[in-house]
Amino acid sequence: MNFWEKMLNIDRRWIYLAIAIIVIVPFFARMGLPVVPTREVESIYNLVDSLGPEDAIFVGWDFDPGTEAENQPMGVAVLRHAFSRHVPVFITAYYPLGQALAQQAVGGIFDTRVPGNYAFVPWTEWESMRAAGFAGRDSLETAWTAAGHALPEGARGWVFEGVDYAFLGYQPSFYLVILGMGTSIASQYPTDTNGNPVPEMPILQAHKTLRDVDLAVTLAGSTTCMTWVIYGTSRVGLRVAFGVTAVMATDYFPYIQSGQIVGMMGGLRGAAEYEVLETQGGYTDVTGKAYRGMDVQSLAHIAIILMVVLGNIAFFAGGFNKKTALKARR
Amino acid sequence: MIALVGGVIMIIQYFVPHRISQDVFNYYTSWGPIVATFALILGVGSVTRVHMYKIRMKSTNWAYSLAVILPMFLMPVFALLPGSLLGGTDGPGFFDFMYSRVQIPIQATMFSMLAFYIASAAFRAFRAKSLLATVLLVAAVFVMLAQVPIGDLAGRWLPNTGQWILRFPNLAAKRAIELGVGFGMLATSLKIIFGVERGWLGGAGE
Numbered sequence: 001m002n003f004w005e006k007m008l009n010i011d012r013r014w015i016y017l018a019i020a021i022i023v024i025v026p027f028f029a030r031m032g033l034p035v036v037p038t039r040e041v042e043s044i045y046n047l048v049d050s051l052g053p054e055d056a057i058f059v060g061w062d063f064d065p066g067t068e069a070e071n072q073p074m075g076v077a078v079l080r081h082a083f084s085r086h087v088p089v090f091i092t093a094y095y096p097l098g099q100a101l102a103q104q105a106v107g108g109i110f111d112t113r114v115p116g117n118y119a120f121v122p123w124t125e126w127e128s129m130r131a132a133g134f135a136g137r138d139s140l141e142t143a144w145t146a147a148g149h150a151l152p153e154g155a156r157g158w159v160f161e162g163v164d165y166a167f168l169g170y171q172p173s174f175y176l177v178i179l180g181m182g183t184s185i186a187s188q189y190p191t192d193t194n195g196n197p198v199p200e201m202p203i204l205q206a207h208k209t210l211r212d213v214d215l216a217v218t219l220a221g222s223t224t225c226m227t228w229v230i231y232g233t234s235r236v237g238l239r240v241a242f243g244v245t246a247v248m249a250t251d252y253f254p255y256i257q258s259g260q261i262v263g264m265m266g267g268l269r270g271a272a273e274y275e276v277l278e279t280q281g282g283y284t285d286v287t288g289k290a291y292r293g294m295d296v297q298s299l300a301h302i303a304i305i306l307m308v309v310l311g312n313i314a315f316f317a318g319g320f321n322k323k324t325a326l327k328a329r330r
Numbered sequence: 331m332i333a334l335v336g337g338v339i340m341i342i343q344y345f346v347p348h349r350i351s352q353d354v355f356n357y358y359t360s361w362g363p364i365v366a367t368f369a370l371i372l373g374v375g376s377v378t379r380v381h382m383y384k385i386r387m388k389s390t391n392w393a394y395s396l397a398v399i400l401p402m403f404l405m406p407v408f409a410l411l412p413g414s415l416l417g418g419t420d421g422p423g424f425f426d427f428m429y430s431r432v433q434i435p436i437q438a439t440m441f442s443m444l445a446f447y448i449a450s451a452a453f454r455a456f457r458a459k460s461l462l463a464t465v466l467l468v469a470a471v472f473v474m475l476a477q478v479p480i481g482d483l484a485g486r487w488l489p490n491t492g493q494w495i496l497r498f499p500n501l502a503a504k505r506a507i508e509l510g511v512g513f514g515m516l517a518t519s520l521k522i523i524f525g526v527e528r529g530w531l532g533g534a535g536e
Contacts, residue, residue, distance in 0.1 A: 033479035064437060065439065066437040093463075180359035254508060269477050269478065
């Protein structure tokens with residue numbers, strides 16, 4: 001067995017070890033490489049950036065834990081952007097597991113022990129102000145702070161349940177739910193995940209159907225994202241943006257060109273681009289998990305390219321392209 | 331007959347904006363999730379029957395069937411247990427614990443292992459054996475470098491080339507595939523609605 005053959009027959013556990021080291025090291029030695037946003041992500045960011053308290057968006061947690069590393073930072077970034085601009089957000093989930101991941105995401109954003117997060121006001125806690133008459137978000141916030149509630153140190157603002165945010169959660173046969181929300185959101189979600197009455201919420205009174213919603217961002221690790229296009233865009237003209245895994249991203253470029261989707265965050269890179277845009281826009285002080293993950297992904301991609309190159313050098317230098325087969329490998 | 335009537339009504343309804351048509355549609359979308367929920371019971375029953383048979387017969391890998399059945403029935407039981415079992419009085423229950431400490435790490439680990447397999451496969455199998463394979467390999471290198479910021483260090487031309495591959499050649503190929511798949515789905519749907527294709531009713535091969 002010559003050198004090239006030995007190289008091609010290398011025990012695959014060495015390759016696994018190399019990848020493990022390459023993936024772990026950047027967490028301790030940050031590179032901080034610059035991320036340049038693409039137009040596919042910028043178009044989503046610009047659309048959310050143009051919205052305000054009178055508008056509304058849906059964020060669909062349409063993935064399960066398998067793709068959490070890629071999809072979760074996208075959802076967190078979009079939520080932070082929306083909360084900063086007081087754009088009301090409806091949260092839904094295609095899978096039961098997606099609902100739990102969404103709860104983890106909002107739980108992280110509402111943890112005011114971490115600077116830069118948002119103080120959450122549950123629906124039941126501002127009941128007395130509701131009883132006095134709801135007259136818009138600004139007056140609610142004024143009344144809330146006048147009642148002696150101080151914004152925790154480091155927090156960026158308040159998020160009022162039922163005004164800024166409604167956690168609708170999971171429903172079975174979600175494609176039918178999207179169809180149904182085209183005529184009435186309340187008919188599909190009489191209560192939210194906390195059991196609060198959705199039809200009474202100001203967010204719903206201002207946005208009764210999907211026709212009143214400005215954007216749906218679906219975060220998916222499978223073709224479930226297409227459900228929003230098929231039943232939302234084509235039926236009621238809902239604007240949809242995708243946040244999909246990197247391996248899926250290539251499938252959806254035709255939908256961007258045809259105008260069926262507004263834009264797309266592809267993989268961890270897409271989430272990192274959104275985080276960079278948010279930081280540049282002044283909505284966050286520091287970039288998030290996705291941006292930190294780009295160092296790892298950079299080195300992993302370089303390592304895989306090097307392996308492809310080395311594998312090809314060994315293959316051709318050893319003359320294996322002229323032989324029928326290599327000897328047995330482990 | 332139910333598929334035929336239901337399918338034709340839903341097609342006609344889509345093109346008729348009259349109130350009666352909308353009422354039919356709303357009625358259907360209200361009933362749909364309810365029917366689907368009961369179908370879930372049917373699904374659980376079917377999965378249980380298949381795996382219980384494997385366990386009873388001690389067929390090959392029957393222990394995996396046990397790994398399916400036990401969590402499927404234990405998780406609803408965990409959901410009913412109070413959070414106080416974990417030490418707190420109003421904290422998350424055992425169900426949340428099992429979800430966040432067992433299910434999420436398992437699924438995330440399974441997906442993460444792909445990185446190791448891809449690296450090994452790239453080294454062993456990604457060869458420039460022919461012109462087409464070389465084109466694929468070069469395109470893959472450009473797209474991979476375009477997806478990470480380290481590619482920008484070589485200059486904007488590199489990520490721009492990767493993005494160009496995604497936005498034009500990739501888009502054209504995907505569109506062709508999607509059109510083919512779309513026409514195929516249309517033909518299959520019509521065959522099901524009009525009863526030409528009945529394989530979904532079961533009994534295939536009988």
